[in-house]
Amino acid sequence: MTPSPDAATLDLREAxxxxxxLLDKIRQGAVTVAPDGQILFANPAFAQLLGQRPxxxxxxxxxxxxxxxxxxxxxxxxxxxxxxxxLEISLLPDAGQRLSVRVSVVSTSREFTTLLFTGTxxxxxxxxxxxxxxxxxxxxxxxxxxxxxxxxxxxxxRELMDHLRHGVLTVAGDGTVTYANxxxxxxxxxxxxxxxxxxxxxxxxxxxxxxxxxxxASRPNAHADVRLRDGRGRIVPVQVSEFVxxxxxxxxxTDLSDRQRHLASExxxxxxxxxLATEFQEMLGTIDESVHELExxxxxxxxxxxxxxxxxxxxxxxxxxxxxxxxINPPD
Amino acid sequence: xxxxxxxxxxxxxxxxxxxYVAGQSPKSLTAIRNLRKVCEEHLAGRYELxxxxxxxxxxxxxxxxxxxxxxxxxxxxxxxxxxxxxxxDADRTLVGLDLVAKSVGSS
Numbered sequence: 001m002t003p004s005p006d007a008a009t010l011d012l013r014e015a016x017x018x019x020x021x022l023l024d025k026i027r028q029g030a031v032t033v034a035p036d037g038q039i040l041f042a043n044p045a046f047a048q049l050l051g052q053r054p055x056x057x058x059x060x061x062x063x064x065x066x067x068x069x070x071x072x073x074x075x076x077x078x079x080x081x082x083x084x085x086x087l088e089i090s091l092l093p094d095a096g097q098r099l100s101v102r103v104s105v106v107s108t109s110r111e112f113t114t115l116l117f118t119g120t121x122x123x124x125x126x127x128x129x130x131x132x133x134x135x136x137x138x139x140x141x142x143x144x145x146x147x148x149x150x151x152x153x154x155x156x157x158r159e160l161m162d163h164l165r166h167g168v169l170t171v172a173g174d175g176t177v178t179y180a181n182x183x184x185x186x187x188x189x190x191x192x193x194x195x196x197x198x199x200x201x202x203x204x205x206x207x208x209x210x211x212x213x214x215x216x217a218s219r220p221n222a223h224a225d226v227r228l229r230d231g232r233g234r235i236v237p238v239q240v241s242e243f244v245x246x247x248x249x250x251x252x253x254t255d256l257s258d259r260q261r262h263l264a265s266e267x268x269x270x271x272x273x274x275x276l277a278t279e280f281q282e283m284l285g286t287i288d289e290s291v292h293e294l295e296x297x298x299x300x301x302x303x304x305x306x307x308x309x310x311x312x313x314x315x316x317x318x319x320x321x322x323x324x325x326x327x328i329n330p331p332d
Numbered sequence: 333x334x335x336x337x338x339x340x341x342x343x344x345x346x347x348x349x350x351x352y353v354a355g356q357s358p359k360s361l362t363a364i365r366n367l368r369k370v371c372e373e374h375l376a377g378r379y380e381l382x383x384x385x386x387x388x389x390x391x392x393x394x395x396x397x398x399x400x401x402x403x404x405x406x407x408x409x410x411x412x413x414x415x416x417x418x419x420x421d422a423d424r425t426l427v428g429l430d431l432v433a434k435s436v437g438s439s
Contacts, residue, residue, distance in 0.1 A: 088411040100397070100412065120397075120414070127416045128400035136417030139354035139386070139401035141393040147354055147386050147401065 029117035167253035363402035366419035
């Protein structure tokens, strides 16, 4: 018995619906097309490949979603005489970025053909996982725009960092600490395992966060004075610079408390030398005066004795001071 | 030629290969070394190799939707082929590039 057109339509809809339910459950994109290439059904996974909702694809030509140079090959796949069970083509989502897929025929009849699409990016992800497990890659691309090196790739850099006298952090673009060298851990008295994964802004008091954020947003190699809060809540003044080298963000911290101690020590030395200069000046003044006295009192024995005594005393004092200086700053 | 896999007749056309690397990372250097060896042994004089450093320009990863580094892409001949990893498994590289046929029963 020949089915009525309506019955045939209902059967087809029912079949599509049941097929749709099944196809919805699988990961791959699935599309059922009429002989003229119009899309009769598209599952959410296929729609997702194109950045569309499934209903937006209904009754559109499948070819309109395929890049021009692959349309003839895709058409050939739909032909009953097609000998090729699968091929690789590129889809053209609305976003404009080409999307490589592997397409194969699942079933074909006079009324419709069902095709299965597997995004090669899904295969790439699985292949990447295998490669990571096998230790065959040492960097990943995140969101197609950021390269993140894996541990194996940066071990040599880290060994180098640990020999530096400055505190160094490597951070991701968002400021998450990915490594801290030994000097930085000592500077803030926090173990590396606790530093890794924190945001660098959390390591500075709130008042200095704006300054650090501004530095990170400014030109490379700029520097700023900020304060770090160490593991015991104490403040450590530092000068920080950010270097970006081949995708690696490095923050270099110079301990200003060392510099401040050094500056304080220099200040003490400066004052001491100033005092010493005044002392020497006074003694030289006394000697000079005594020399004049000697010149004036050529035949006055007591005056000569007093002048000579004064010179002798000043000389002894200057000798003692010089000896002290030599003791404090011994020659190499 | 490879003992485990039958050789594939390679047409006299230029093979265009792109190797995506991350600077001079150990795996990137290994991949360059392994790929040059494969090319010299199987494609001497018939290949163009472009090494693309994604540390210098990460946005180039979009061209071939690169997710891990190193990754080798065979642009030509069609179809595009992609091999992720340092190419240290020479057999897998040869099969992946269609330079030898897959053995019966191999995955």
